[in-house]
Amino acid sequence: MNSIQLEIDLYKTFAENIPNSAVLMFDKDMRFFFAAGEELRRNHYNPEFMVGKTLQEVVPEKSYQALKLCYERVLNGERIQSETNTGTLVYINTFIPIQSRATGQYYGVAISQNVTDLQTTKQQLAESESQYKLAIQGFGAGIWDLFDVNQKQQWWSPKFYELLGYEYEEIEPTTDTFYELLRPDYVDKVQEGVQRHMETDVPFSMEYPLRTKSGVYKWFEAHGQVSRGENGIPKRFVGSVIDIDARKRAEQLLIEKEQLFSAVFQQTFQFVSLLEPSGKIIESNETALRLRGLTLEQVKGLYFWDTPWWNASAQSQQQLQEAIQKAAAGEFVRYETEILASNNQVFIIDFSVKPLRDSEGKTLMLITEGRDITALKKSQREAVETSQILLLQNKQLEDFAHITSHNLRAPIGNMIMIADWLTKTHDDNEKDFLIQNLCNTASKALDTIDILAQILRVRKDLKKEQDVLSFAQILQSVKNTLSAWIREADVTITENFEQAPTILYPALYLDSVFQNLLSNSIKYKSPDRPCQVQVRTFQENGHIVLIFEDNGLGIDLTHNRERVFGLYKTFHNNTDARGVGLFLVKNQIEALGGHIEIESQPNVGTTFKITF
Template sequence: MNIALLSQVVEALPDPVAVFDAQLRLVTLNSAFVEENKRYLAITFKAGDSLLRLCDAAPHVRGEALEHWQRALSGERFTLVVPFGDPPLHYKISYSPLYNGDDTVHVMMIIRNVQQETEARRNERFFRSVLENLPVGLQEFTPDGWHRNMNTAQRHILGEDHPANNGPYNVFEDGFNRRTGLTALLDEVKQRKGPVKKEMLLRYSEIHDENVTRIQPLYYDVTGFPVLDLQGEIAYLFIILSEITEKKLAVLSLEKSERLLYTIVEHLPVGYIQFDNFGFIRRVNQTQRRFFASTGLEEQPDSNLIQDPFARLFELDQLFMQVLQKGKMIRLEKKLEFQVHNNGGKTDREVFLDLTMFPVEDPVDKDQIVVALVNDITEKKRQELENVKTHEFLLQTGEIGKIGGWEVDMTTRQMRWGAQTYKIHELPPFTHMTYEKSLSFFTEESRNRVELAVTACMQRGKAFDLQITVNTARNNVLQCRIIGKPEYRNGRMVRIYGVIQDVTEQYKIRNQLTRNAELMRLFFDTIDMGYAVMDKDGKVNFINRKAQEIVDHGKVIGRNIFEVFPTLVGSTFHARVQQCMMLQAPVSFSNYLPATDKWYEFLLAPMQDGNISIFTRNITDSKKMQRELRKANEQLSSLNKYLVNQNKQLEDFAHITSHNLRAPIANLKALMQIMNDTDGEQEKELYRGMFQEVIKNIDETLNDLIEVVQIRKDLNVERERLVFSERLQKVRDILFVDIETSGIELITDFSEAPYIEYPRIYLDSILQNLLTNAIKYRATDRKPSLKLQSRMVDGGVMLTAEDNGMGIDMERYGAKLFGFRKTFHKNKDAKGIGLFITKSQIEAMGGSIHAESQPGAGTKFIITFSPE
C-alpha cells in the first residue's frame, strides 16, 4: 500500500481521519484528527502512536472502542454514533477496512462531530410530538401548494376521505378551497410573505335528532403563514385551523337578535330615543329622525337632556330624572312651542307629543337607561281642535243658514231634533217630539209627499229631497227644504236622518229671479244681435231668438255646443273661449263658418258665476266689402310696383343702351365712311363683312337687353315647390358635354334645406349660370370642382356655390362683377351677361347675391332667397 499517497488523500478530507494497522498503531492521520483530539482530550497524536492512548484518556469507552476496532480489523465496514466526553459530545464514526490483496492490513477511521445534528433531530422529535398533539389542525404545503404533512387534529378536521390522506394533493387545485376562500388566503400569504388570519365556513356536519337530520355549518379560524429560507423566499406554507363553530353561531345568533331588535326599533311607528343614565342620547330611530326633520329641530346625538336649554324649557329634564330615580313609567301629552330658522327667517311651530318614558337596565353594563317613545299627535290634536271648531261652525252655519238636523229612530219611532230645527218650527228647545207630531206642522199636501218619501226610504232605502210648506207653532207659513237618507247597521235600517232648511227667502228670491229671467229673455229677443250664455264646459244655458236663427239648429239649451257642432273643436272659436276663461277678460274676434259661407263677429265676456256671455252678429256683407277693397288695393299696389319697375327698366335700358350701343354704332359710322372713301371692290367687300360682324354684335346686345327687361317685367311669375337635387340634375343633363369635357367635380349638400318655393325657369337659369361659370373660369393646374350647399337662415333659404377656379380680384373688379357685359378674364366665351341675368332674376324675386373671391383661390357666390 502506498502510504504517501494515502496520507495525501487523508489530509484532503475535511473530517478528522486516521488510519491504523492490526497493532492499533496510527499509520497516517490528518491535521483535523490532531486538532479535534487536542481540543477535547488534550492529546497530541502523530503517526506511529497507539490508539490505546484514547482509552487511557477516556477509560469508560475502552471496552466498546476495542470491540469496534477489532470488528473493523476483521473486515467489517460499519458506521455508528457514540457519545464522548463530559458533557458528552456525539460523534459519527465510520470504519472502512483497507485491503492489500485479500488481507486486511489497515482500517480508515473517519470521525465527524454530529452534536448539532443530534440536537436538531432531538428538537425535531420534540416539536413534532408537540405539533402532533396540538388541539388545532396544522397542515404543511410546498410553496406550490402540494401537501407535505399534517397533524392528527387536521386529519380529523379534513376527514378520512379527504384527498390529502390518499395521495398527492394540491391545495390550489382544489375547487372547494376556491369557494371557501382558502385558496385566496394562501395567495395572500404568498404575496405578503407574512401570516394572514380569517374566519371561514369550511364544511358542514350532520346532527341527528330522532328522525330529523340537521345540517350545521362548521366555522374555523384559519391562519396561514410562510416559513422563509435564508434567501427570504418561501420554503413552506402552513395553515392552522381552529374550530369556532359554537362561538361563531353564538355571535351570529346575537347579531341576528341585534338586527331583529334594530329593525323592530327602527321601524316603530313612533319615535324612539334612548338615553344613558347621564342623559346623553345613545340611539334614535328613523321615525324620530323624520320628526326632527319635519319640525326643523336639529338632531344632536351628543347633546345632554339634562343640560339642553330646549329640554329644560319644556321640563323634559325633570321627567327624565323622575323616571330614572323612581324607576317607573311616565306617559303624558306635551305641547312644544318653538321657533325654527328657515330661508333666512324664523317660523313659529307648535307640536303636540304623546310622550312615554320608562327605565330599562342595560344587560351588559347593568346601568339604568331611559327610553322615550315619542308619538307626534300634532295632526290628531289639530283635528280635535278642528272638530270642535267645526261643531261650533256648524251650529253657527245652521243658525245663519236656518238649517236644522233631525233623525227618526226606526225601533222606538222617537224623533230627535236639533236646536235650529226647534227654532224653525218656533218651538221651545227640547220639546218632546215624535214622528207623527212632526208631520202635524206640514200642510196636507206636504204631509202626503213626506209620508210617501219616508215609506219609500224605509222599504227601498231611497233618499229624498223635497220642497214643503210648514205651518209653525206661531202660525207662520214657511217654505222649507227637507232632505233625508237611511242608515244601516249589519244590513238593518236603524234610523232615518237628515236636515230641514228654511228657504222662504230663497223661495221669494227664486220667484223674483224667474220673473227677471223672463224679462231678460224678452229684452235679448228684441235686440238685433245673437246672445247666448255658456258655462266653462261648453253647455249652453241661454240663447236668444237671433242666436237661435244664426245657429239654425234644433234644441241647443242644455247641450254642449262642441258636441252639437263638432267642427268647432280646435277652431278659432274654441281657442278664444279658452283664452277668455284663462285671462278672465273680454275677447273679440271674427270667424268664418264654411258650412254657411258667412262671417260672424264675436264678443266673449266672462261672468262672475264662471259662465261666458257670447255676443255675435253677421258681418258677411262687411267682410265682402273689405275683401273687394283689399283686392283693389292689392291690384293698385301691384300696378304701382309694376310702374316703378318699368321706370327703373327704362332708366337702366336707356343707360345700358347708350353705353353698350354707342361703340358699335360709332364703328358702323366709321366703317361706312371708310367704305365710301374706298374705290376698290375687293376692299369694299371686306368692309361689308365687317358690317355683318358689327350688326351681329348689336343684335346679341339687343337680345340680352330684351331678356333682362323680360325678367324685370315678370313680377308675378309663378312659384312652385322645387327640389334642389332634381333641378341640378336637369342642368347637368343640359351641360353633359361641358361637364364631361372639363372633368369638373360636383359636391352637393342640400340636407338642411332640400327644397324651395321659387320659379322653375329662374332656379334652372341660376344653377346653369353658376355651373357654366365654374367650367369657363376653371384653373388649369388643378381639377375643377364646384360645391353647392343649401341651408335655412332667418326663415329663408341660402344657397352657396364655391368653386376652385381662377378667382377674381374683388378690390379691382368687385363693384363691376354683376354688371352688364362685364368680363374680367381673357376667355373667348366670356360675354359678361350670365351674372347680370342671374342677379336680375334673384333680385326680381326679392333676394340678393354677393361674391367672395381672391385671384387663384376660387370664387364663392352667396345667394339669399326671399322667404315670400
C-alpha cells in the first residue's frame, strides 16, 4: 500500500469511530470520497449517495456559498470550528485540513458532532450560558472545568472519567490528580501551554498522554478556553478532551513504516525510482543516483527517459517510453536493457516497471527497478564461449587423431614396405625406383607432420597477442605479396570496409586467412570470364563479419559440403592444389572462437562468410 492510501485509510478508520457524528472527507475539487456517521441519516442525507458528488451537488443552494468559502479555507491549510443549532440538536463543526506527506496536496475533513447532551450537563451543573459556550468551545467528548483558576479543584464530566477507565468521581478531579496522570515528560509542556494561554489568549490546543486506570497511557487531544473577569484576569478555565490514541498509534505506525520504507528504498542494491504515471520522476534511491553521479534535485520532475541513465542509445530510450506507457495502463513490464554509469560505463540490468494502483484500479504511480546483471551476463557469455571452445577443441582433437592415424599410417606403412623390398632386390634399376618412391613417400609424411605442427601451433597460440588491425592494410599487404600472380591472372579486387574498418586479432592469422582465400580465388578462377573478387566487412549481432566472394569455378556443395574444409581435400584438377589452405583457415578462425561458412555454385562462384 502506498503512503497516500495508507494516510486516507487511517483517517477513515479514525472517522468511522467518532460517536454521534457525521464525518465527510473531500478532495481539492470539493468532491466527497468518504461519508459516514449516524448524524447524516438523522439529517436526511444518504452517505452512499454523497460519495463521488461535489459539495454543490449535495447541499441546498442557500447553504452552498457559505460552505464553499469554508471548504476553500480548509483546502488552503486552515482549521475551522463552528457551531450549528437546529433548534432541537446542537452540533460542533470542525473542519480539518490534512496534507499528504507523499504529494503535499491538502484534503479536507468535516466533522459534525452532536453535542446536545452538553445541555444536560449544563442543567446538571446549573451553570450559566457562558459556561456552556466555553465548554462546547473545547470540542471533544470529555469536559473539564477549572471553575476557579486560583484553586486546584476541578470538575470532570462522566465522559472524561470513562475515557480514563474510571467510574464517575472514582478519583478526585483536581489539578494535582491531572498532573499525576500526565506522562512525566509532558508535565512541563502542558504547564507552559496553560500559562501561555492564560497570559496571551493563544488558543489552548494540545495532544498529550494520560495514564488510564489500567496503567496504560493513552493519547488525548485537549482544547480549552479561559474566561476573564472585568479586569481581564483569568477567572475560569473550561475545556474538553477526545481520545486520539488510535490515531496517534496509527500515525506512529505510519512513521515507522515510512522510515522502514525509506531505509529499504535508499539502501537497497537495486536501482529504484518512483514515477508519476506520465513518466516523471518523483523519487530515486541513492544506489541509482550514485551510479550516474546525480542528485535527486537534478532529475526530479524530469521524464525518466530524458535522464542521463538512458543516454546509451535512442533505442533504449524509446523502449523505456513504451514500457512506461504499458505500465501506466496497468501492465507489469520486464526486460533486459543497458544504462550508463558516471564514467559512461555500460551496465546491463534486469529492468522492470510495476504500476501501483488504488482500489479502483487507477494507476497512482510507477515503481521502476533495475538489477545489475552485467557480471552475470558476462559469466554466461564466457560459459557459452568456453563450452563452444571445449566442443571445438574436442572436435579438433578428434580431427588431429584422425589425421595422425590416417595421413601418417599410409606413408609410413608404404615406407616400411619399400624398405623391405630394398633389402630383397638386387636389381639396380629397381633399387633406384624404390629409393625414389621412398623419398616421395617420406616427403609426403614430412608434409603431413608440418601441417600437424601448424595445427598444434594454432592451439598453443590461443592467447597470442592481439592487435587492432586494419582490414584494408592487411588486404593491401596480401595483394603486394601476390602482386605478380594477381597481374598475370588479371584479377579485379573491390573492397568495402566502412562498416567495420578494424578488428582486434592476431596479425599472423588474419594475414593467413586473407592470403589463403585470395590465392584460392585466383587458383580456381573461371577460364570463361575475368576474375573478380569482392571483400567487405560489417557488424552483425555484436560480431564483425568478413565476406570473401569470387566468380570462379565454384564447388558443388550437394555432395562436398562436409569435405570442403578437410585436409588434402581438392575439387578441381589443379596441379598446385594441396587441400591444405582451407583446412588451416578453419582451424585458425575456430581456435579464436569464430566460425566460417561457405556458399558456392559450380560455374557461378564461391562466397565465404567469416564471423569473428
